[in-house]
Amino acid sequence: MERALASGLTAVDEGIYATELEDFDALVRLHRPRIFRFILASVRDRDSAENLTQDCFVRAYKARDQFRGASSAVTWLMQIAANLVRDHEGSSRLKFWRRMLRPDVDVVDLRDWIPDRQRSPEAVALAKEQVDAIWNVAANLSERQRTVFLLRFVEDMDLLEIAEVTGMKEGTVKTHLFRAVRSVREGLGGTK
Amino acid sequence: MNQHLSSEQISKCLTGEATPDERSHLQECKSCGADLARLEAAVSSFRDTVREWSDQTSGSPRRILADPNTNSPMLVRGLRWGLVAAIVVTMIGVPVWRLKQRQADLANQDEILLEQIATGLSRPVAQPMQPLTRLWTTNGSPGQENYR
Numbered sequence: 425m426e427r428a429l430a431s432g433l434t435a436v437d438e439g440i441y442a443t444e445l446e447d448f449d450a451l452v453r454l455h456r457p458r459i460f461r462f463i464l465a466s467v468r469d470r471d472s473a474e475n476l477t478q479d480c481f482v483r484a485y486k487a488r489d490q491f492r493g494a495s496s497a498v499t500w501l502m503q504i505a506a507n508l509v510r511d512h513e514g515s516s517r518l519k520f521w522r523r524m525l526r527p528d529v530d531v532v533d534l535r536d537w538i539p540d541r542q543r544s545p546e547a548v549a550l551a552k553e554q555v556d557a558i559w560n561v562a563a564n565l566s567e568r569q570r571t572v573f574l575l576r577f578v579e580d581m582d583l584l585e586i587a588e589v590t591g592m593k594e595g596t597v598k599t600h601l602f603r604a605v606r607s608v609r610e611g612l613g614g615t616k
Numbered sequence: 617m618n619q620h621l622s623s624e625q626i627s628k629c630l631t632g633e634a635t636p637d638e639r640s641h642l643q644e645c646k647s648c649g650a651d652l653a654r655l656e657a658a659v660s661s662f663r664d665t666v667r668e669w670s671d672q673t674s675g676s677p678r679r680i681l682a683d684p685n686t687n688s689p690m691l692v693r694g695l696r697w698g699l700v701a702a703i704v705v706t707m708i709g710v711p712v713w714r715l716k717q718r719q720a721d722l723a724n725q726d727e728i729l730l731e732q733i734a735t736g737l738s739r740p741v742a743q744p745m746q747p748l749t750r751l752w753t754t755n756g757s758p759g760q761e762n763y764r
Binding site for chain 2: 608
C-alpha cells in the first residue's frame with residue numbers, strides 16, 4: 425500500500441489493477457499483441473519471440489498470486505518480457521548453437537513491412553531508407569538503450585512507466601533514451 | 617536563442633526534454649523545426665513498420681495456460697539441448713571407445729605372442745628341429761621305423 429501510494433497510485437487503482445488478473449485468458453488476449461511486438465522488435469526472430477511471449481505469460485500465470493497491483497498488468501507483463509529479452513541477449517554466446525539448431529531463421533528486412541497508406545513512391549522510398557537506418561542503428565545499441573528506445577517510441581510508454589518496466593531510475597532512463605536517439609539521429613545522417 | 621539547435625538539443629526535443637528556450641526556438645526557426653519534424657517522421661515510420669510487422673507475424677496464442685507444463689517452450693528447449701548433448705557425447709564417445717577397443721586388441725595380440733614365445737622357450741628342442749627327434753629313440757638308439 426505504501427509502495428503504491430509512493431508511486432502515486434491510490435487504493436482504488438490497486439484494486440483495479442489487481443482485478444485485471446482475475447480473468448487470465450482475457451488478459452492474454454488483451455495484452456499478448458503488445459508483449460509479442462516488444463519482444464519481436466527486441467529479438468528480431470519470430471520463433472524466439474513466440475517462445476518468449478509464451479514464457480512471459482506462463483511466468484505471469486505462475487506468479488499471479490504475487491501481483492499486488494502496484495502497477496498496471498501491462499507494465500508488470502512488460503517487466504517480465506524485458507527480463508526475458510535480457511536473458512535471451514545474455515545467452516548470445518550460444519548463438520552459434522542456436523543457429524545450428526534453427527537454420528531456418530531468416531534475416532528480417534523490416535523494409536518489407538512498411539505500410540503503404542497511399543503514400544507517393546518517393547515518400548515510401550524515403551520511409552524505407554529511414555526505417556532501414558533506424559533498424560540498423562537499433563541492432564547496434566546496447567540492450568538497455570534498445571529496450572528504452574522501443575518502449576518509448578514503439579510502445580509509447582512514458583519515462584516513469586519505462587523506469588518501472590526496466591527497474592532503472594527515471595534519470596537513467598532519460599540518459600539511455602537520449603543516447604539511443606542521438607545514435608538514431610546520427611544513423612539518419614542528421615548531425616549538425 | 618539565435619543559433620540553430622545542436623544535434624543534442626534536437627534529440628532532447630524528441631525525447632520531450634527540451635527547455636522552454638529550445639521549444640520557443642523550434643517555433644521560430646523553420647530549419648530546426650524541419651529537422652525535428654524529419655526525425656519525428658522517421659521514428660513514426662519505424663513505429664508503424666514494427667507494428668505492421670508484428671501484426672502480420674503474430675500467431676494466435678497457444679493454449680498453454682490451462683496446463684503450463686504441456687508443450688512448454690522450456691521443454692522444447694530442453695529437448696533441443698538434449699539433442700545437442702547426445703551429438704556431442706557421440707562425437708567424443710565413439711572415437712574414445714574405438715581407441716580403447718584398439719588398445720584392447722593390441723594387448724590381446726601381445727598376450728598371444730608372449731604365450732607363443734613362452735611355449736617356444738619351454739620346448740627342449742626348437743620347433744624346426746622336432747622332426748629330427750623322431751629319428752631317435754628315447755634311449756639314444758636310432759628308431760626302428762627308419763630302418764624299414
